Amino acid sequence: MVDNIREPKQQRAIEKKDKIIEAGFNLICKNGYYNTNTAEIAKEADVSTGIVYQYFKDKNDILLEGLYKFGDNIFFPILTLDLSNYDIKNFDNDLTNLIASQIKNHKLSQRAHEEITAMIHTDSNVAKYFYDKEFEVTERIKNLLVKNGYEEEQLLEKVHIIIGLIDNLCHEIIYHKHKDINYDAMTNITINMIKNLFKK
Amino acid sequence: MVDNIREPKQQRAIEKKDKIIEAGFNLICKNGYYNTNTAEIAKEADVSTGIVYQYFKDKNDILLEGLYKFGDNIFFPILTLDLSNYDIKNFDNDLTNLIASQIKNHKLSQRAHEEITAMIHTDSNVAKYFYDKEFEVTERIKNLLVKNGYEEEQLLEKVHIIIGLIDNLCHEIIYHKHKDINYDAMTNITINMIKNLFKK
Amino acid sequence: MVDNIREPKQQRAIEKKDKIIEAGFNLICKNGYYNTNTAEIAKEADVSTGIVYQYFKDKNDILLEGLYKFGDNIFFPILTLDLSNYDIKNFDNDLTNLIASQIKNHKLSQRAHEEITAMIHTDSNVAKYFYDKEFEVTERIKNLLVKNGYEEEQLLEKVHIIIGLIDNLCHEIIYHKHKDINYDAMTNITINMIKNLFKK
Amino acid sequence: MVDNIREPKQQRAIEKKDKIIEAGFNLICKNGYYNTNTAEIAKEADVSTGIVYQYFKDKNDILLEGLYKFGDNIFFPILTLDLSNYDIKNFDNDLTNLIASQIKNHKLSQRAHEEITAMIHTDSNVAKYFYDKEFEVTERIKNLLVKNGYEEEQLLEKVHIIIGLIDNLCHEIIYHKHKDINYDAMTNITINMIKNLFKK
DNA sequence: TATGAATGAGTCTTCATTCAT
DNA sequence: AATGAATGAAGACTCATTCAT
Numbered sequence: 001m002v003d004n005i006r007e008p009k010q011q012r013a014i015e016k017k018d019k020i021i022e023a024g025f026n027l028i029c030k031n032g033y034y035n036t037n038t039a040e041i042a043k044e045a046d047v048s049t050g051i052v053y054q055y056f057k058d059k060n061d062i063l064l065e066g067l068y069k070f071g072d073n074i075f076f077p078i079l080t081l082d083l084s085n086y087d088i089k090n091f092d093n094d095l096t097n098l099i100a101s102q103i104k105n106h107k108l109s110q111r112a113h114e115e116i117t118a119m120i121h122t123d124s125n126v127a128k129y130f131y132d133k134e135f136e137v138t139e140r141i142k143n144l145l146v147k148n149g150y151e152e153e154q155l156l157e158k159v160h161i162i163i164g165l166i167d168n169l170c171h172e173i174i175y176h177k178h179k180d181i182n183y184d185a186m187t188n189i190t191i192n193m194i195k196n197l198f199k200k
Numbered sequence: 201m202v203d204n205i206r207e208p209k210q211q212r213a214i215e216k217k218d219k220i221i222e223a224g225f226n227l228i229c230k231n232g233y234y235n236t237n238t239a240e241i242a243k244e245a246d247v248s249t250g251i252v253y254q255y256f257k258d259k260n261d262i263l264l265e266g267l268y269k270f271g272d273n274i275f276f277p278i279l280t281l282d283l284s285n286y287d288i289k290n291f292d293n294d295l296t297n298l299i300a301s302q303i304k305n306h307k308l309s310q311r312a313h314e315e316i317t318a319m320i321h322t323d324s325n326v327a328k329y330f331y332d333k334e335f336e337v338t339e340r341i342k343n344l345l346v347k348n349g350y351e352e353e354q355l356l357e358k359v360h361i362i363i364g365l366i367d368n369l370c371h372e373i374i375y376h377k378h379k380d381i382n383y384d385a386m387t388n389i390t391i392n393m394i395k396n397l398f399k400k
Numbered sequence: 401m402v403d404n405i406r407e408p409k410q411q412r413a414i415e416k417k418d419k420i421i422e423a424g425f426n427l428i429c430k431n432g433y434y435n436t437n438t439a440e441i442a443k444e445a446d447v448s449t450g451i452v453y454q455y456f457k458d459k460n461d462i463l464l465e466g467l468y469k470f471g472d473n474i475f476f477p478i479l480t481l482d483l484s485n486y487d488i489k490n491f492d493n494d495l496t497n498l499i500a501s502q503i504k505n506h507k508l509s510q511r512a513h514e515e516i517t518a519m520i521h522t523d524s525n526v527a528k529y530f531y532d533k534e535f536e537v538t539e540r541i542k543n544l545l546v547k548n549g550y551e552e553e554q555l556l557e558k559v560h561i562i563i564g565l566i567d568n569l570c571h572e573i574i575y576h577k578h579k580d581i582n583y584d585a586m587t588n589i590t591i592n593m594i595k596n597l598f599k600k
Numbered sequence: 601m602v603d604n605i606r607e608p609k610q611q612r613a614i615e616k617k618d619k620i621i622e623a624g625f626n627l628i629c630k631n632g633y634y635n636t637n638t639a640e641i642a643k644e645a646d647v648s649t650g651i652v653y654q655y656f657k658d659k660n661d662i663l664l665e666g667l668y669k670f671g672d673n674i675f676f677p678i679l680t681l682d683l684s685n686y687d688i689k690n691f692d693n694d695l696t697n698l699i700a701s702q703i704k705n706h707k708l709s710q711r712a713h714e715e716i717t718a719m720i721h722t723d724s725n726v727a728k729y730f731y732d733k734e735f736e737v738t739e740r741i742k743n744l745l746v747k748n749g750y751e752e753e754q755l756l757e758k759v760h761i762i763i764g765l766i767d768n769l770c771h772e773i774i775y776h777k778h779k780d781i782n783y784d785a786m787t788n789i790t791i792n793m794i795k796n797l798f799k800k
Numbered sequence: 801t802a803t804g805a806a807t808g809a810g811t812c813t814t815c816a817t818t819c820a821t
Numbered sequence: 822a823a824t825g826a827a828t829g830a831a832g833a834c835t836c837a838t839t840c841a842t
Contacts, residue, residue: 012820013826032322034234036810048828053813114318121314122232131377138378157386160378161393164368165361172360177331178338186357193361193393213801237836248803253838408802412841413805418779432722434634437832448807453834514718521714522632522715531777538778557786560778563794565761571761579681584759593761612822618813637815648824659816 005057017055019045024059026064029074029112032121033063066127067116071199074112076133077105083144095166095191102170113171150198158197165190205257211247217255219245224259229274230313233263264325267316270276274312274369276333283344295391302370337363350398358397365390386400405461406454416458417455419445425458425466429474429512433463433519464525467516472510476533477505485545495566495591502570537563550598558597565590605657617655619645625666628710629674633719634666664725667716674712676733677705683744695766695791706727713771737763750798759796765790 023045027036038059042049072079080096086094087170119126141159147150169190173183208214223245229389234239238259242249268330278298286294287378320327343360367388372384423445427436438459442449456462472479478498519526541559545551546548569590573583623645627636631790638659654660670680678731679699686694719726741759745751769790 005218016826032318032389035322038813039811041838049813050815050829051827059812114314114320116315118318122235129298134377154382154385154389156378156380157382159387160372160381160386161365161368161389165365168361168364168368172364176334178356180359182357185307185354186360189233189354189361189397193397196396197389197393208801208802216801239836241806249837250802250839252805254801259837264833283814416805432718435722437641438834450808451806452833454805459833476840514714514720516749518632518714518718522635535778554782554789555784556778556781557789560764560781560786561768561789564772565765568764568768570760572764578738578760581756581760582754585754586760589754589757589761589797590828593797596796597789597793616822638817640813642825649816650824650826651822653817654822792825 005061008192016045016047016051020047020052020055020060020067021069024062025070028063028066028116033059044176048184050128060123063116063119064123064129071129071133073105075116075130076137077102078137078140079107079133083140086144088146091193091195095194096187098145099166099170099187102166145198152198162194162197165193205255205261208255216247216251218369220252220255221265221269224262225270228263228316229264232315256310260323263316263319264323264329267326267329271317271329271333273305275316275330276337277302279333279340280339285338286344287348291395292391295394296387299370299387300368302366303373334363345398352398361396362397363392403562405457416445416447416451418527418555420447420452420455421465421469423464424462425470428463428466430517431457437579453513460523461517463516464529467526467529471529473505475516476537478537478540479533484541486544491595496587497565498573499587502566503573511544541586545598549595553600554580562594562597565593605655605721606660614646616647616651620647620652620671621665623668624662628663628716629667631639632715651730660723663716663719664723664729667729671729671733673705675716675730676737677702678737679740680735683740686744687748691795692791695794696787699766699770699787702766703773734763741793747799751799763781765793 024036024041027044038052039049040061041059045052045094046091056065063135071154080100081098084091113197116126117130120173121127138159141162142155144151145155145159155187172178172186208217220241224236224241227244232240238252239249241259241262242252245252256265267338281298281301316326317330320330325336338356338359341362345355345359369387372378372381372386376383401504420441424441427441427444439449439454441459441462445452452462456465467488480565481498482502506559516526521527525560538559541562542555543584545555545559569587572578572581572586620641621769624636624641627640629643638652639649641659641662642652645652652662656665681698681701714724717730720730721727738756738759741762742755745755745759772778772781772786776783
């Protein structure tokens, strides 16, 4: 039984594999994993169904590769930023930008977030991805803060709280469900809470 | 298509319907909606597969009724508390209790949270449920605060932030992924942040 | 996941399961295991494809149950005979009858013999079936001979040889490939060889 | 449909074709026809999948050519022996050698025998191969016996029986299923039966 | 009401064969 | 002559839903 998944060597083939990943991940994000079938993915990627299984072990594998390729943008946009020049003095500005960027990326994902994170409980690869990325994000922010002189106790815990706050804010803004809420105000409050966390 | 779903009148029939709801919702929470089939639900509820479709329009209907029946406990435990005697002076204590109760309930749900909330994007009934409940929770907390003299600006926004903070804390504790984190410290910080929000 | 194969209780259902076994085994014998698909089996048994998988784990399971149900007739017809009255004095006659019966049953099987026995190497259940049955046949014949006073050395080995001889004869006659062969003569020679084996 | 199968002229091409035949036949013998796919064959032969269809009409064609090339060794080892010097006086010895050689070759084939012979019923080319070869073997043995003075009645029938006996013995020894059997004894009995067949 | 047998469309996946290069 | 990418029909199996009793 030949079950070796082919790793495409020709340029055209690589592009094709990429197209499948993109088509598959898009459809999954848009309609959900269980509401997306391989025929659709193939059609969206403009390939035959057969070729899908030459590049991917199974449907789940497409999701995983999509996650590896696009996940940062959607789930951990902070990882895509270059933080080397970040100066903590422009805290307000930086945070505002970060939030804006996160919202922009988040919007692309549509229903991806919940369903894919739900798979953490089923799929160990998905779980590992999120675990590793969360660790990476935390470390990154922690280091940024330390570099800027915030070497205090409970830094890790605070960082986790911050991430949650921002995530929550973005989520709220994106889904825009509650019409009575003033999202600018909410953003300001959030930023101030974060700043207060580090006031001495 | 049989669309006159029977509303059971007899006691025994009502119990049967309830058993289906409970079995279905439990299985869906434990294993996910798409990994739960109607045969399993019927078996778990100890009824025949046929009867399921006399009480429910389709599989999705079971989820919905389960949500209506058990959702508060799992997703909005605060709604199950009697807040009439809450005295804002024991803020710390109250919050700690609230968090504890939320964690307890949350643990029951396992993978439910993500996958079911993911359905917000597909299923308008699910979406409406969450929308309404979130509104209700917000109002409830807002009123509690107002009753205790916190009638300040941006109350709604702050309440939303608080809910997010608590949710996030509970989630973090439940999944306990990050071994370096001190969850007691994290809880304290969170409570303090909330208290600070209302300091004059 | 409900993977319990249903054991039908209603009479109609039992008949249906039997029909599937028969249809499946017939088709497999006629056209070969790999040239028979589940849709065909269902159609031949006049049922839907779905029901097949309520009574059988998979396609292989149909083969197995067919083997258990019809295998004796085809592969070990001697097991279907009542040997209690066999008198070794009518050796000639008995053997002729045995051969005739074996040929009759064998003809029903068509291509079954080779392909199914080929599966011995792949499928441990098939292997076990043949192993056990061969053991049973050998014991049966051995006992018959002992009962008739042939308690000599190397009985087991001789029995095996006899079985092979008869099998071979039947096979030759059934497929009737070699036009120059006189099958009556061949039968006589075979019978004499067997008789000689036990001459003192 | 490309039906002009290329007959390779160049040495390298001939070698390539031979490699495919060998790889294909080996895999088919080892794992079965239906459990062997062309990708595997190509890989085992160290060629591309495309080239296979320049030398062979289809997968079945590979089997056939393999059969023509290696079948004698596996299915009719007696055809590979040089019988010109055989002296019927060393009957015992010769038979013992023949059996040994047959066993040796047989072991290589593993599951080949049954599955490929099963194809007799589906594939007329396979059928013809076996028919012809059996005829050839029979003639050969018959002639050998005649040459050694055994020109008696029913020679053809006896030869067939002999071949069956030997086949059966070899099969029994190779698969070694029955632990109570003394295979040396079984061999001796078989040889004696054959000798008795020609005793005057 | 209730049962559980039955349906069949739908899904993932495989693989012999062909095609573009 | 050769490669390996691509095709798509076909097959095993699942499961929400309906039906006969």
